[in-house]
Amino acid sequence: MVRYNAVEDPLCYPGTHVLRNKADIEDQDQLDEFEQLMFDSRAQETLPEGNLDFAHYLALHRHFFQDVYEWAGEVRTIRTGKGENWFCYPEYIVPEAEKLFTQLAERKHLADLETKDAFAQGAAWFLAEINAIHPFREGNGRTQLVFLTMLARNAGYELDETQLQPGPFLDAMIVSFSGDLEPLAVEIRRMI
Numbered sequence: 351m352v353r354y355n356a357v358e359d360p361l362c363y364p365g366t367h368v369l370r371n372k373a374d375i376e377d378q379d380q381l382d383e384f385e386q387l388m389f390d391s392r393a394q395e396t397l398p399e400g401n402l403d404f405a406h407y408l409a410l411h412r413h414f415f416q417d418v419y420e421w422a423g424e425v426r427t428i429r430t431g432k433g434e435n436w437f438c439y440p441e442y443i444v445p446e447a448e449k450l451f452t453q454l455a456e457r458k459h460l461a462d463l464e465t466k467d468a469f470a471q472g473a474a475w476f477l478a479e480i481n482a483i484h485p486f487r488e489g490n491g492r493t494q495l496v497f498l499t500m501l502a503r504n505a506g507y508e509l510d511e512t513q514l515q516p517g518p519f520l521d522a523m524i525v526s527f528s529g530d531l532e533p534l535a536v537e538i539r540r541m542i
């Protein structure tokens with residue numbers, strides 16, 4: 351199954367859409383399983399510390415995917431998209447991400463907002479933007495959620511991932527790409 355639209359991907363095994371990986375698994379289902387296993391096991395460890403900046407974001411991706419991909423924690427070098435939507439050109443990922451994380455810092459990492467609703471709206475803005483940048487070749491969604499958990503905790507909220515409804519959440523992420531943040535704010539609010 352093609353899950354990413356990507357042009358000429360040297361990161362994949364020739365003739366496949368399976369990403370080269372440290373375990374040399376060429377079957378996508380097995381790779382998915384291995385990826386998730388490694389992710390879950392790294393989740394048990396202390397997470398990298400940081401200032402909720404882009405360096406921190408990269409370190410989190412590296413932490414969770416270091417067992418699977420050589421390029422864990424590094425920004426992608428080819429153009430990717432999902433569905434109808436193409437993400438940021440690789441050459442603009444770093445400047446766009448730095449800009450976004452600067453704005454996040456200027457907004458006090460959403461930690462001094464008065465209400466949960468306001469936090470959810472701010473978090474929807476951030477998630478939509480980081481998703482449009484899509485720094486990594488794989489593992490963006492999971493890194494987004496880990497970071498959202500950190501932002502919430504930093505603001506005094508515990509994110510309850512059991513409240514995440516995958517279908518509506520994905521739909522909300524997709525419409526957020528076109529600038530409609532409201533459904534995503536609703537989905538985030540459900541979890542805090």
Ligand SMILES: Nc1ncnc2c1ncn2[C@@H]1O[C@H](COP(=O)(O)OP(=O)(O)OP(=O)(O)O)[C@@H](O)[C@H]1O
Nearest residue numbers: 432433434435487488489490491492520523524527
């Ligand atoms: N058509 C789309 N337009 C915009 N964003 C999308 C689209 N489809 C999926 N996404 C978002 O892309 C992210 C998933 O990216 P990626 O596959 O790199 O992450 P992952 O962690 O490997 O997978 P997942 O999030 O499914 O566990 C999610 O935030 C998802 O909401």
